[in-house]
Amino acid sequence: MTSPLPLGGPAGERPLTVTELATLAKEVLESAVPPVWVVGEVSGFRKHANGHWFFTLKDAGAKLNCVMWRADAARASAPPQEGMQLFxxxxxxxxxxxxxxxxxxxDLLATMEGGLQAALLERARASLEKDGLFALERKRPxxxxxRVIGVVTxxxxxxxxxxxxxxxxxxxxxxxxxxxxxVQGEDAPADLRRALALADxxxxxDVLIVGRGGGSKEDLWAFNDEGVARAVAASxxxxxxxxxxxxxxxxxxxxxxxxxxxPSAAAEKAVPDRVELLHRLDVLRGSLASGATRRVALVGEQLRHAATRMARSCERITDRGTGRLRDxxxxxxxxxxxxxxxxRAEVARLAGQLDALSPLRVLERGYAVARDADGRVLRRTADLPPGLGxxxxxxxxxxxxxxxxxP
Amino acid sequence: MSAPSLQEDLARLDAIVRALEANDLDLDKALALFEEGVDRLRTARERLSVAELRLTQLREAADGSVRVDDLAG
Incomplete structure (x- = not known):
């Protein structure tokens, strides 16, 4: 170098210290390169006593010193092996x-396939998220x-x-x-998209179930395909x-x-339960009967009052008046x-219809119900003395x- | 198929029970509602007793149309 000493810093006043330059380099590196996936061959793996991992990733043209802190290393499935390809x-x-x-x-992924998939998944997820396809307000009831349930599987x-x-x-x-x-294999995503388009x-x-049974993470890969996800969202x-x-x-x-x-849980979400609904109908039946009975009792009460009042005023008149009025x-x-x-008879008749709706349908089997004039059920011989209508x-x-x- | 009317039946039954419980209807109206409720209950129960699971398969025919074929249970 032939330039005159001392060589200046950015402002030219004084030389930088090594620390200053290294720190500057660190800042430049960290801000210029976003988090990325790197693929390479592992060498020189060692685990430090404090739990951190150190190794080198290399390929034909370069090598890169790698550090994995203890917390991150704890999430990795296994320490990398010498010579293995790693993401x-x-x-x-x-x-x-x-x-x-x-x-x-x-993060570390030990297989080429797994690593590529993880990288793709991340991209697909970001793209779907950007388009708002995960938004809760998109979800339809x-x-x-x-009546008609489709099952893509x-x-x-x-x-x-x-x-x-x-x-x-x-x-x-x-x-x-x-x-x-x-639902699995290389052509599964395309086939799932075809099936979804066909269902449409x-x-x-009325509703569509898309599913497959359990399997390894790789087996589920087709359901992480961006195109399949978009087809589901567009259903x-x-x-x-x-x-x-x-x-x-x-x-x-x-x-x-x-x-x-x-899949069983999906089926349970897709249809109501008949037994539950029958129970709900029974409850409605009870409310209906008691509602109507109460209503009629109320009117009966009002009519009786009116009749009594009328009778009284009639009496006052007839005390003075004629037989016709008495009549x-x-x-x-x-x-x-x-x-x-x-x-009352009308309600009794309708209540009878409610009975006929009873799940037991007792009457249909040849049984009969005896009631007195007030509708009370007569159960025992004592309830039915000779001559009782x-x-x-x-x-x-x-x-x-x-x-x-x-007898 | 009758399933949507089951939904209507249930909604209507709920409304009828509410109206009857409110006690502010005249008697003829209340009785008419009661009668309708009994009727709706009967049809709802009948609808629920229909047990006909139909299994089919959807395919694209050679001419590009969609075809639904019956499947053996």
């Missing part, structure tokens, strides 16, 4: 005390009573069988449509994703309207009684009867 994700830095450029590793797998079994048990009044697709053409479809009907792994969430799971841990008084009283009676409710109506006492 490492991390960021570039410089360690001033040693004047050494280092790659600070956060599932139809409460679907392998025709030979257990998924279809499980879903048929669960739906058959809970809600057997639907059509289950199998839309067969390959079925106009009667005309709500989609339930059942990619079958607790804890392991696929991109398909993230874009679907609902997610289930297993009218009696007739009015009777008419009021008849009105209440007619209402009562009503007998049979399956299609009521008859009047009279007790002749015990």
């Amino acid at each position: 490492a994700r991390g960021s570039l830095s410089l360690y001033p005390p040693w004047g050494e450029t280092r790659f600070m590793v956060r 599932l139809p409460p009573f679907p 392998s025709p030979s797998g257990a998924v279809w069988r499980d879903i048929v079994a669960v739906v058959g048990r809970r809600w057997p009044s639907v059509e289950l449509v199998l839309i067969g697709a390959k 053409r079925l106009e009667t479809l 005309r009907v709500p989609v339930i994703s059942a990619v079958g792994h607790e804890g392991d969430v696929s991109l398909t799971d993230l874009v679907a309207d609902a997610r289930a841990a297993t 009218a008084r009696t007739r009015m009283g009777l008419a009021a009684e008849r009105m209440v009676e007619a209402r 009562f009503r007998l409710r049979v399956v299609d109506g009521e008859v009047r009867a009279r007790s002749e006492g015990t």
Whole structure:
């Protein structure tokens, strides 16, 4: 070098110290290179006593010193082996005390395939997220009573069988449509996209289940395909994703309207339970009967009051008046009684229909219910003394009867 | 298929029960509602007793149209 001494710093006033320059280099490196995935061959692995890992990644043209801090190393499945191809994700830095450029590793993937997939997955996830496809407000509610349920899965797998079994048990009044697709292997993503597009053409479809059974992480790869995820997000009907792994969430799971841990759980989400609904109908039946009975009792009460008042005013008149008025008084009283009676009979008739709806359908089996004039059920011989008139409710109506006492 | 009407039946039954419980209807209206409720209950129960799981398969035919074929259970 021929330039005159001293050589200046950026401002030219004084030379930089080594530390200053190294620190500057560190800052430049860290800000210029974002976190990246690097692939290379492992050499010189050693584990420090404090738990940090040190190794070198190299290829034909270069080598890179790598450090993996203890916390990150603890998440790696196993220490890398000498000579193995490795994917490492991390960021570039410089360690001033040693004047050494280092790659600070956060994640390691031991297979070429796994590493590529992880890199692709990250890109796909970022792209889907950017388009808002994971947003909760995108998620559509599932139809409460679907009629046609599509299932995109392998025709030979257990998924279809499980879903048929669960739906058959809970809600057997639907059509289950199998839309067969390959769910693993290289051409699975394209085939899944085809199946999803086909499902979209079925106009009667109400809801769609997309799924496969358990498998290794690699087996689920097709459900991490960006195109498959976009096809799920674009589905005309709500989609339930059942990619079958607790804890392991696929991109398909993230874009679907609902997610289930297993195909059986997806089927349970897709249809209501018939037994639960029958119970709900029973509850409604009870409320209906008590509501109507109360209403009629109230009116009966009002009519009786009115009749009493009328009778009283009639009495006042007839005390002074004629037999005709007395007669009218009696007739009015009777008419009021008849009105209440007619209402009561109507409710009794309808309540009879409610009974006929009972799951037991006891009457249909040839049993009858005996009631007195007030509708009380007569259960024992003591309730039926000789000569007592009562009503007998049979399956299609009521008859009047009279007790002749015990045989 | 009748499933959407089941949904309607349930919604209507809920409304009828609420109306009856409110006690502010005249009697004829209340009885008419009650009768309708009994009717809706019966049809809902009938709908629930239909147990006909149909299994089909969706395919694309050679001419590009979609075809639904019955599958053996």
